Amino acid sequence: MEQFNELMQARLTKRQKLLERGIDPYGGRFEVSESVAEARRNPTAEREVTLAGRIVSHRDMGKSMFADLKDSTGKIQLYIQKKVLSDEQFDLFKHFVDLGDIVGVTGKLFVTHAGELTVRVEGGTLLSKAVRPLPKEWYGIKDTETRLRQRYLDLILNDKVRETFVLRSRVVAEIRKFLDDRGFMEVETPMMQPIPGGAAAKPFQTHHEALGIDLFLRVAPELYLKRLLVGGFEKVYEINRNFRNEGISRRHNPEFTMLEVYEAYGNYETMMDLVQGMITSVADNVLDRLVIKRYDGAEIDLTPPWRRIRYRDLIEERVGKDWFTISAAERRQRAIAMGVEFPKDAPDYEVSNAVYEKTIEPTLLNPTFVTHLPAELVVLAKPSKEDPSVVDVFELVINGQEIAPAYSELNDPVIQRQRFEAQAAGHAEKLDEDFLLALEHGMPPAGGMGVGIDRLVMMLTGVESIRDVILFPQLRPQA
């Protein structure tokens, strides 16, 4: 049971009194002449403007008062004078408009002695009476839980947060534009899949009543996008959510946004050019710069060309030229000595990979294409012609995180079936026969790539947590 506290009661009383006076405290259509930002861009003295927004602070001086009005584009000061307004209107502002209320005002622009562009209010309307108090803007809200559970308050009070999400939207728009300009077509493929494929992550399960079947929220769109390559769409992409039923951390949210791109007749190298062009162009157009300052002061330089290095070479460079010539037992010992942990029964390639993931990847701040990973690590990629123990792939690492993996996609249906069978380890029901059927009809050789949009935005905005770039990150429901 919600206790109506005193603060709320005072506001509810005001709401009631307004209704009794025949004033609707919740307004209706209100036509503004411009946004706050537009008003600021044309600060001609005595120009009349009509603006709408939320009152985020106010300073009552008796027969006059100042208030700050905030809309989606910015903030502007209002000057409300008794001598300018009718008694009724002045009374409305003085006694009925509170912090957090949404109002519409008309008045003329002027600049105060303190140099602040201000609207001398000549008339106003209450458009929404907030019956809960808004924290005073200066103090804001800091409690992470409140910020996330009541993101709207976070957005009202914390400009940085608002800017991050505006920027995210522009990043996604730029990515679409970049791909559309190059002849890629955006498509949508199933979120609910009978067999979750394209990644080895744990899926969420659901049930379709009418069909009487279990379905899984997708962990990746890959296998459906490849069906489209079979179908003759040669350049396709999808920007949409993936769902993985795994831990939540600074870098993981159960649902996250992924861009997947496929280009027929391309390979992992054409994907390198594409992603390098795409990310630098996005940074250039959205941020207007290629060097990004991170939350901890570290810098990320996106200036191309980006470093390309083979997985083996990178490991040798970092942990010793002899890493791959010593015995597997010695590798284990050295890895343990470095403080790297892995399961006791981990195969040799996983020991090296643990060393890569724990000690090398986090140090790669500037963009690095790590290429030619061991075939065991990647089941959907083509083996390399000169060395079949590795695959034609890259992992693009920026900001110490994997931002984009890309492959020369495996299109031999016989090898693909073998890899799936090895992976399914006897669980025939996990084999996506429908996908294999499509591959058997012939898929063109292709380059394919996934780009983690959340992590890309984290990198571009220099924030520390994935929750800073997802509007409503997953939280435990409130008790």
Next chain:
RNA sequence: GAGACGGUAGCUCAGCUGGUAGAGCAACGGCCUUUUAAGCCGUGGGUCCUGGGUUCGAUCCCCAGCCGUCUCACCA
């Protein structure tokens, strides 16, 4: 899943060795017509996360739980 830390007014926080709570801002009532983190005077506002325990007495100590933050684990 494990560990560390935390949960006190609408917001931001303080609260000693155990004696049933404080500040600033916000709110309410005053004064003040170019202020801007406005100021001054006054008033009201608390399930100190929840439940047990110890104690004459618990916001404080102990136990359990809930929730959160961080780290680790999991994570193509």
